Amino acid sequence: MSAIDQYLDSHATRFEEELCEFLRIPSVSADANHRPDMHRAADWVVDQFRRMGFATDVIATAGHPMVYAESPKVPGAPTALVYGHYDVQPVEPLDKWISPPFEPTRRDGNLYARGATDDKGQLFTHMKGVEAWVTVEGRLPVNLKFLIEGEEEVGSQALEKYLEEHADRLACDCVVISDGGQFAPGMPAINYGLRGISYFELRVTGPDRDLHSGSFGGSVTNPANALCKILTGLMDSQGRVTIPGFYDDVVPLTDRERSEYAALPFDEKEYFEQIGLKQGTGEVGYTALERRWARPTFDINGLWSGYQGDGAKTVLPATAGAKFSFRLVPDQDPAKIYEGLKQKIAELSPPGITTELLEFQGAPGVLVSLDSPYIEAAAKGIQHAFGRRPVFTREGGSIPIVTKFHQCLGAVVLLIGWGQDDDNTHSPNEKFALVDFHRGIKASAKLWEELAKC
Numbered sequence: 001m002s003a004i005d006q007y008l009d010s011h012a013t014r015f016e017e018e019l020c021e022f023l024r025i026p027s028v029s030a031d032a033n034h035r036p037d038m039h040r041a042a043d044w045v046v047d048q049f050r051r052m053g054f055a056t057d058v059i060a061t062a063g064h065p066m067v068y069a070e071s072p073k074v075p076g077a078p079t080a081l082v083y084g085h086y087d088v089q090p091v092e093p094l095d096k097w098i099s100p101p102f103e104p105t106r107r108d109g110n111l112y113a114r115g116a117t118d119d120k121g122q123l124f125t126h127m128k129g130v131e132a133w134v135t136v137e138g139r140l141p142v143n144l145k146f147l148i149e150g151e152e153e154v155g156s157q158a159l160e161k162y163l164e165e166h167a168d169r170l171a172c173d174c175v176v177i178s179d180g181g182q183f184a185p186g187m188p189a190i191n192y193g194l195r196g197i198s199y200f201e202l203r204v205t206g207p208d209r210d211l212h213s214g215s216f217g218g219s220v221t222n223p224a225n226a227l228c229k230i231l232t233g234l235m236d237s238q239g240r241v242t243i244p245g246f247y248d249d250v251v252p253l254t255d256r257e258r259s260e261y262a263a264l265p266f267d268e269k270e271y272f273e274q275i276g277l278k279q280g281t282g283e284v285g286y287t288a289l290e291r292r293w294a295r296p297t298f299d300i301n302g303l304w305s306g307y308q309g310d311g312a313k314t315v316l317p318a319t320a321g322a323k324f325s326f327r328l329v330p331d332q333d334p335a336k337i338y339e340g341l342k343q344k345i346a347e348l349s350p351p352g353i354t355t356e357l358l359e360f361q362g363a364p365g366v367l368v369s370l371d372s373p374y375i376e377a378a379a380k381g382i383q384h385a386f387g388r389r390p391v392f393t394r395e396g397g398s399i400p401i402v403t404k405f406h407q408c409l410g411a412v413v414l415l416i417g418w419g420q421d422d423d424n425t426h427s428p429n430e431k432f433a434l435v436d437f438h439r440g441i442k443a444s445a446k447l448w449e450e451l452a453k454c
């Protein structure tokens with residue numbers, strides 16, 4: 001056993017006690033009454049880093065402070081930036097908690113408290129991974145920067161601005177984020193991709209007032225009919241989006257990815273059953289996981305027009321509208337999708353209506369190559385601690401802050417989480433399995449060693 005692992009084992013109980021201390025600070029970012037607690041939590045984090053010889057800085061913001069900490073320089077070694085957050089979700093409903101949210105309690109191998117896994121516990125694993133190196137070896141093998149915010153649960157506004165304005169200070173080779181979970185208990189994952197999104201509203205206008213469908217129907221373009229024609233025209237019978245150029249920049253799934261996904265313990269039948277369905281649908285030629293993680297989609301999110309009340313009203317509505325979005329995959333460009341969509345809508349629009357297209361949000365997807373040495377370093381760290389190689393997953397949604405890190409710093413983002421699906425993040429009785437806490441620390445300490453070889 002390495003000296004570092006020995007150190008981690010012999011200090012395990014103290015690490016738990018220290019995490020409890022961190023968890024006792026009720027740093028609820030959404031609640032203005034907790035403002036002093038936000039400062040207390042930030043100061044607590046700073047104190048930890050000072051003791052490990054890091055240069056630290058509390059960054060004041062319009063909201064809650066951020067903490068920045070930087071290790072002493074290791075010339076020639078790569079630089080990793082660790083992101084985490086010390087703020088937590090509100091705890092209501094309080095009566096649903098078995099033990100009080102800010103009195104950390106051990107039960108059945110778990111530590112129960114608000115923030116146990118999201119994100120204080122997971123963030124703390126990386127701090128203890130550092131401590132082991134600094135104490136045992138007297139120095140880290142890599143350059144480390146930590147950026148820890150207090151507003152993740154309320155939108156990360158200050159952080160986004162800071163990333164835009166201080167890319168130089170934060171420059172790094174990779175970003176390490178542990179704010180998520182394993183694929184299954186004891187089955188750690190590296191999430192190496194996120195989908196992006198383009199979101200729109202389409203307003204269709206026809207005659208200058210609602211009309212009698214008997215008197216006018218058949219001679220006038222019905223905006224509701226026209227809207228349906230446009231929307232259905234955006235996808236073909238194979239489940240493929242018809243916008244010109246839509247698939248031009250899509251990074252295709254590799255054989256390795258397809259076999260990695262196929263090997264996951266994912267039961268399509270069970271997946272559909274748990275949402276009350278017998279079967280699903282989607283782009284022809286892909287499995288449900290592939291469609292969710294690595295293929296773009298089109299979905300209507302809202303739809304309105306005409307009469308919605310009781311009984312019948314023979315109306316030909318003057319207007320119709322819909323909100324819809326495309327989940328994008330790397331390397332689709334939201335700006336290009338918008339241009340193609342405008343062209344396609346013009347093509348699909350019948351005469352007698354006008355259309356107005358509003359664009360709400362656009363964010364590209366993120367993808368790290370599975371061949372990246374940083375991915376391999378993370379895999380080795382995880383294998384060392386969990387006794388098995390991680391599985392490789394993607395996320396169907398977007399995580400705006402991850403996209404922001406990727407865009408502003410141009411660095412590889414490593415999403416490696418130690419949590420589990422039933423950790424009750426954001427719910428009563430949040431917990432962190434102590435075994436995962438300690439495996440996380442061990443994986444983190446090994447990660448610094450492996451990153452040094454990149």
Ligand SMILES: [Zn+2]
Pocket residue numbers: 085118119152179
């Ligand atoms: Zn979180």
